[in-house]
Structure formats: structure tokens, C-alpha cells
Amino acid sequence: MNYFGVSGPKELVEVLDRQDYVADEGLATALYLAIALERPLLLEGDAGVGKTEVAKAVSTWLGVPLIRLQCYEGIDVSQAVYEWDYSRQLLHIRTRELVRGVESDENLEQLEDELFSERFLVRRPLLRALDSENYTVKDSELLPPVLLIDEIDRADDEFEAYLLEILSENAVTIPELGRLTSERAPITILTSNRTRDVHDALKRRCLYHWVEHPSFDRELEIIKRKAPGVSEVLVSQVATITQEVRRLGVYKPPGIAEAIDWARSLSLLGSDEIDAEVFAKTLGVLVKYREDEARVKDLDLSSLIRTALERVK
Ligand SMILES: Nc1ncnc2c1ncn2[C@@H]1O[C@H](COP(=O)(O)OP(=O)(O)OP(=O)(O)O)[C@@H](O)[C@H]1O
Ligand SMILES: [Mg+2]
The missing domain is CATH 1.20.5 (Single alpha-helices involved in coiled-coils or other helix-helix interfaces)
Structure with missing residues (x-):
């Protein structure tokens, strides 16, 4: 079946790629199904793996508004609805x-x-997501906005319970005005860093996907897109070392954002390649805990640099 001109996960990968979002097929499948079934998609994963970015990519692909609700401890109806x-x-x-x-x-x-x-x-984000003003008609099809409920794990349990009504009924009840609803559900993406578990009741209403750190090839591609102008060798070294740092089991594994920042920083400093000195100087872009810094210093840097060079040949 065709949804917004896309006939399946593979095509969705291509469409997102045009928005500079490099998705793997697992994520694209979950997203395609969420769109087709008009169900919210809950994305969980470590920091910086591209959870928030995917919502932005969907909104630019469709040319529809991105309505973002950033959750925090104590968020309530007056801020959210x-x-x-x-x-x-x-x-x-x-x-x-x-x-x-x-x-x-x-x-x-x-x-x-x-x-x-x-x-x-x-009108706060959840209500705006139902507002006809944010629905666009394109080629006689009604396009809903993208609703991003970001970092739901930061909100309290009561707020999560409140979300249930909105997500399952696609409606908000305001005592003085009655029930407000929209013709079509917004494309809803919830994200969580899993600082606590999201309740089963909420999970049941969503499709779920765990966003992994990217493979080497995907990370290489992402860095190239987001840090254009950085040499191929440097990008390969950044991706190789970043992947290895994650494998060390550090306290906070670096996300893609850190890898991109690192590539940009190295390039700004005029380094064409990574060596021990430049690595030590710029380490703070990649890992942000003292304990992690200490662990990373044990890496066999020269062998990683060699591997990275072979990968670009
Ligand atoms: N698949 C991807 N394609 C292109 N860019 C990506 C991808 N994944 C991540 N990025 C880049 O990495 C940055 C961090 O991604 P994002 O903010 O979406 O992570 P996150 O999972 O939401 O992290 P956090 O949990 O810290 O909020 C983005 O700004 C984007 O530039
Ligand atoms: Mg995020």
C-alpha cells in the first residue's frame, strides 16, 4: 500500500535519505508501519542515536509542521495541552x-x-497537533502534522496516564468547550532515553523500536552528510574510533552527534589525520565523563588509525 507516496520501508529509507537522514531498515519499517496504521511510534535508545532527528526528517519530507513537546519533570496539562x-x-x-x-x-x-x-x-503542542490549521491538503490528500513528544521518560507517571486518552482517541476534552478532535491522527513520535521505563499501558498503544548505534558504514555516511568538507580519511578515523569507544562499554557511549562534532572540531583545528596528540587534545568532544576519558586512553590508537586508513582505500 502507498502512504504519502511511499510504498514500503525501502522506499522510506530513500525518502529520508533525501532529507539527509540515514535510516536503517529496522527503523524505516517501524516508521512505515506507524504511518500506515496511524499509530504512535515509541523510539527508545541511547543519547544521540537520531531519535529526535527522525521526526524532523519526516516533517521536512512531507512539508508539514513539526509540533514538538519537550517533556520534563513536572510537566502538566497547562504546558502540554x-x-x-x-x-x-x-x-x-x-x-x-x-x-x-x-x-x-x-x-x-x-x-x-x-x-x-x-x-x-x-493552545499548547498536544492541542495544536489536532488543530485543522496544522493539517495540509496536498494532491487532495490530508497530511497531518508530525507530533514529537520528546523524552517522555522525563515526565511523571500522571502525565503519561493523561497522554493515553490523547494518543488512543486522538481527542482532547476541555470541560468548558467539549471534545476537540481531528479528522486524522498526527504522525506521532515519542522518544525516550530510558532513564525510566515507560508504562506498559502507553507502550501498548504505540509501535516500538529500539534505535541502535549505527553500523560503521552508516555512521560514515552520516558524518559525511553532516560534516561536509571533512576529508575522507578523517571521517573514516572518526567513525572507526567512535565505534571502538562504544565497544569499550564506557559509562556514556558517544552518540552520532559527538562523532559529527569531533569530525568538525578536528577539521577546524586543521588536522588531516588523528594522532595521539590531537586525540588527547580533542577527547572532550567525544567522551564527557572523567572515568570514560581514562578508559579511552587505553585504546590501541595506532592500530585503529591503520584500520581506518585501510577502510578508505
Ligand atoms: N540517522 C541519522 N542520519 C543523519 N543524521 C543523524 C542520524 N542520527 C543522528 N544524526 C545526527 O545526530 C544528531 C543527534 O541526533 P538526535 O538529536 O536525533 O539524537 P537523540 O537520539 O534524539 O539524542 P538524545 O537522546 O540525546 O535526545 C542530530 O543532530 C543529527 O545531526
Ligand atoms: Mg533527542
């Missing part, structure tokens, strides 16, 4: 008093209706 604009409501009451007065019961009722109308509603 909606709240009433109290100061504007107050100002409205004042103005009404001055102009017409509010003495009769009828007037009071009317005033209340006015105060709790869409005019004074502040």
Missing part, C-alpha cells in the same frame, strides 16, 4: 465593565461564555 489566558480574560472583564456593565444575570452568562471561548484559549 492548553490553558486559559487569565490576564487577557481579566482585561476583557474590565473592559466589559467599563463599556456595558455586567449587572444582569443574562450579561453574566454571556460574559462567561465569552471568557471560555477559543479566543482566550492558549
Whole structure:
């Protein structure tokens, strides 16, 4: 079946590639199915493996808005869904008093209706994701926006419970206004670094994919795209060493972002190749814990550099 012009995971890999997102087939399959079944996709994985970026790539591919909800401890409905604009409501009451007065019961009722109308509603990301304004019609097909619920593991349990209604019913209930819904579910991507486990109830409503660190070839390709102009040899060395650092089982394995930053930093410093000296100087771009720095210093750097050189030949 064809969804937004894409007939399967392989084609989705190509489409994302055009947005400079280099996906493997596992991720593309999960994403394709989430789009086809109109189900949210929960992406879990270490930091910097490309979870957030994939939502951005989907939104640029479709040319639809990316609506992002960054989760944090204590996030609640007023930040995530909606709240009433109290100061504007107050100002409205004042103005009404001055102009017409509010003495009769009828007037009071009317005033209340006015105060709790869409005019004074502040729409937060989850509500905006259902708003027709963010739905685009292209070739007579309704394209939903991409909703990114980023780092859900940082939010509290109660907030997760609240999300259940929105994700399974594609609707929000506002007591004063009723139930608001959209014709089509937004393309929803949730991400988690797994600092705690997401509840089963939420997981059941989502498709799930664990995002692995990239293979050497994929990492090489990503660095080339995101750090253009860096020499082939340097990119190969960065990718080879980064992969090996991850294998060491360090406390915080470097993500793709670190590898890209490292390649850029080396290039900025004018290094054409990595050697022991430049490695020691720039290590802080790759690993960010003292214990990890100590472990990384044990790497057999010269043999890694040789391997990297052979890989570009
Ligand atoms: N598959 C990919 N293709 C292209 N670029 C990628 C890919 N994966 C990661 N990147 C690059 O790595 C950077 C980090 O990715 P991203 O922010 O998506 O990671 P994350 O998994 O969301 O990390 P965190 O858990 O720390 O939020 C991005 O800015 C992007 O440039
Ligand atoms: Mg992220």
C-alpha cells in the first residue's frame, strides 16, 4: 500500500535519505508501519542515536509542521495541552465593565461564555497537533502534522496516564468547550532515553523500536552528510574510533552527534589525520565523563588509525 507516496520501508529509507537522514531498515519499517496504521511510534535508545532527528526528517519530507513537546519533570496539562489566558480574560472583564456593565444575570452568562471561548484559549503542542490549521491538503490528500513528544521518560507517571486518552482517541476534552478532535491522527513520535521505563499501558498503544548505534558504514555516511568538507580519511578515523569507544562499554557511549562534532572540531583545528596528540587534545568532544576519558586512553590508537586508513582505500 502507498502512504504519502511511499510504498514500503525501502522506499522510506530513500525518502529520508533525501532529507539527509540515514535510516536503517529496522527503523524505516517501524516508521512505515506507524504511518500506515496511524499509530504512535515509541523510539527508545541511547543519547544521540537520531531519535529526535527522525521526526524532523519526516516533517521536512512531507512539508508539514513539526509540533514538538519537550517533556520534563513536572510537566502538566497547562504546558502540554492548553490553558486559559487569565490576564487577557481579566482585561476583557474590565473592559466589559467599563463599556456595558455586567449587572444582569443574562450579561453574566454571556460574559462567561465569552471568557471560555477559543479566543482566550492558549493552545499548547498536544492541542495544536489536532488543530485543522496544522493539517495540509496536498494532491487532495490530508497530511497531518508530525507530533514529537520528546523524552517522555522525563515526565511523571500522571502525565503519561493523561497522554493515553490523547494518543488512543486522538481527542482532547476541555470541560468548558467539549471534545476537540481531528479528522486524522498526527504522525506521532515519542522518544525516550530510558532513564525510566515507560508504562506498559502507553507502550501498548504505540509501535516500538529500539534505535541502535549505527553500523560503521552508516555512521560514515552520516558524518559525511553532516560534516561536509571533512576529508575522507578523517571521517573514516572518526567513525572507526567512535565505534571502538562504544565497544569499550564506557559509562556514556558517544552518540552520532559527538562523532559529527569531533569530525568538525578536528577539521577546524586543521588536522588531516588523528594522532595521539590531537586525540588527547580533542577527547572532550567525544567522551564527557572523567572515568570514560581514562578508559579511552587505553585504546590501541595506532592500530585503529591503520584500520581506518585501510577502510578508505
Ligand atoms: N540517522 C541519522 N542520519 C543523519 N543524521 C543523524 C542520524 N542520527 C543522528 N544524526 C545526527 O545526530 C544528531 C543527534 O541526533 P538526535 O538529536 O536525533 O539524537 P537523540 O537520539 O534524539 O539524542 P538524545 O537522546 O540525546 O535526545 C542530530 O543532530 C543529527 O545531526
Ligand atoms: Mg533527542
